[in-house]
Amino acid sequence: MNHPSAGVALVLVSSCVRGRGRVVAGDLLPRPRLAENLNSSHRVPGLRRNNAPHAPFVPPPFLGCLVLTRACSTLVSFLQEKRVVAQRPGISSTMGLDVKEKALLTFIAKVTFPLVVVMGPFVAYTRIWEYPFWFLGLITFAVLSTKALYYLVERLTRRRKDLPREYGKWAIVTGATSGIGEAFAHELAQRGMSILIISRTPAKLEKTKADILRNAPEGVEVEVLAFDFTCMPKADAFYLRLREVAASLHKRGGIGMLINNVGTNVEVPEFFHALPESEVLDIVRVNVEGTVRMTRTVLPFMADRRAGAIINVSSGSGNHPTPLLSTYAATKAFINEFSRSLHYEAKHVGIDVLVATPYYVSTPGMYNKPPGLLNCSSHRFVQDTLSVLGRYDSVYPYIAHAILGTLMDKYWATPAALFKSMNKTRMRALAKKQQQKEDSSSTQKAAYRPAA
Numbered sequence: 001m002n003h004p005s006a007g008v009a010l011v012l013v014s015s016c017v018r019g020r021g022r023v024v025a026g027d028l029l030p031r032p033r034l035a036e037n038l039n040s041s042h043r044v045p046g047l048r049r050n051n052a053p054h055a056p057f058v059p060p061p062f063l064g065c066l067v068l069t070r071a072c073s074t075l076v077s078f079l080q081e082k083r084v085v086a087q088r089p090g091i092s093s094t095m096g097l098d099v100k101e102k103a104l105l106t107f108i109a110k111v112t113f114p115l116v117v118v119m120g121p122f123v124a125y126t127r128i129w130e131y132p133f134w135f136l137g138l139i140t141f142a143v144l145s146t147k148a149l150y151y152l153v154e155r156l157t158r159r160r161k162d163l164p165r166e167y168g169k170w171a172i173v174t175g176a177t178s179g180i181g182e183a184f185a186h187e188l189a190q191r192g193m194s195i196l197i198i199s200r201t202p203a204k205l206e207k208t209k210a211d212i213l214r215n216a217p218e219g220v221e222v223e224v225l226a227f228d229f230t231c232m233p234k235a236d237a238f239y240l241r242l243r244e245v246a247a248s249l250h251k252r253g254g255i256g257m258l259i260n261n262v263g264t265n266v267e268v269p270e271f272f273h274a275l276p277e278s279e280v281l282d283i284v285r286v287n288v289e290g291t292v293r294m295t296r297t298v299l300p301f302m303a304d305r306r307a308g309a310i311i312n313v314s315s316g317s318g319n320h321p322t323p324l325l326s327t328y329a330a331t332k333a334f335i336n337e338f339s340r341s342l343h344y345e346a347k348h349v350g351i352d353v354l355v356a357t358p359y360y361v362s363t364p365g366m367y368n369k370p371p372g373l374l375n376c377s378s379h380r381f382v383q384d385t386l387s388v389l390g391r392y393d394s395v396y397p398y399i400a401h402a403i404l405g406t407l408m409d410k411y412w413a414t415p416a417a418l419f420k421s422m423n424k425t426r427m428r429a430l431a432k433k434q435q436q437k438e439d440s441s442s443t444q445k446a447a448y449r450p451a452a
């Protein structure tokens with residue numbers, strides 16, 4: 001049962017209890033002064049005179065709101081279904097509501113509920129036992145305020161960990177030549193860890209190694225391994241080689257950290273059926289197989305020392321439907337659940353597992369968009385992730401992403417609205433691609449001068 005229907009059920013049960021058991025419950029409890037001072041000529045809807053022996057049942061004012069809320073969400077799902085049906089040839093649209101209007105309805109439905117739960121009881125009622133819903137409101141309020149308090153205390157008491165001492169000397173970072181992976185490699189080296197960087201392009205690996213060594217403190221070592229995670233024929237040989245390297249690192253100070261960062265996505269959001277199979281499978285291989293096999297190879301060495309940490313870089317899109325990025329979102333959902341399950345397993349052998357779910361991070365993979373309110377820098381993202389390592393199983397490290405993710409997941413975005421917004425992005429990206437194509441062909445034409 002979801003929240004609104006649970007609420008309605010509770011109110012209905014409370015109404016029954018109220019009708020039958022008011023002497024048992026209601027009369028035993030002290031009544032607030034407001035109720036005692038009421039006289040019959042000043043009735044307030046929802047409040048009754050203190051000692052009216054058989055006051056007729058007045059439906060709680062917010063019961064109507066709740067039923068309406070539930071009806072709204074049901075209507076929204078119904079309309080979404082209708083729309084899907086209506087888009088099929090031969091069946092015409094019925095209700096004519098736009099996606100935006102449905103999204104608005106869902107928003108109203110979902111936001112009204114917590115408001116009604118928290119405020120309704122205060123506004124409408126005075127007697128506790130007759131209204132279990134009052135408790136639900138209080139519990140909601142208590143949970144939210146405890147969470148806010150916990151977050152505040154947690155933020156204020158965060159301490160910077162001595163990573164090599166707590167986890168071990170070496171960190172392994174995949175996808176380390178650019179964006180988030182590169183930022184992890186630099187930050188961990190700054191904090192005194194030696195790094196094994198893994199990526200696709202050997203030249204970029206050498207450049208990253210030189211950059212890290214130039215800025216890192218004395219004693220930090222960097223090693224490189226080149227591997228394309230889409231390349232299935234070479235995969236077994238690579239993981240054998242990785243096991244050998246890991247065994248050597250295990251003897252030279254231990255593997256303290258594994259950052260499974262490598263990930264890939266379609267260039268432009270696209271309908272699943274329109275994508276080439278090879279592209280779909282590459283996403284699965286890099287995101288899922290890469291994460292699982294890297295973890296399988298490295299984890300036994302950490303378990304042997306009963307120390308270590310694994311950070312899996314996922315995505316906010318793995319927490320809710322993301323139409324037109326379906327394979328990517330599904331692989332990230334896999335990483336989320338894989339990591340969260342592993343978190344509780346690995347805890348028993350002294351290993352911290354955390355899945356970090358960003359939305360927009362300013363990286364070459366995200367066209368280097370300048371950092372802004374919703375778009376953090378990779379450095380900031382890495383620092384925020386490391387600061388909560390060991391505390392959670394899953395986290396939106398950047399606060400704006402946490403707010404956005406909660407709104408998207410719990411309140412705001414209907415899958416239909418998400419489809420509409422992703423489709424807009426797709427159209428823009430396709431138009432841009434087309435423009436680039438035209439520009440380059442016109443440049444080529446201009447460069448070509450036929451012999452006189």
Ligand SMILES: NC(=O)c1ccc[n+]([C@@H]2O[C@H](COP(=O)([O-])OP(=O)(O)OC[C@H]3O[C@@H](n4cnc5c(N)ncnc54)[C@H](OP(=O)(O)O)[C@@H]3O)[C@@H](O)[C@H]2O)c1
Binds near residue numbers: 199364
């Ligand atoms: N940036 C964001 O806004 C964002 C949002 C949500 C999730 N994420 C996730 O964060 C992670 C990093 O993203 P990013 O934006 O930092 O990426 P990026 O800037 O594009 O960097 C990707 C890195 O992975 C390597 N790589 C890509 N494909 C590879 C392959 N097949 N085999 C081996 N290495 C490969 C690249 O190596 P080369 O340089 O050699 O190509 C590069 O080092 C990904 O898992 C992504 O899904 C990012």
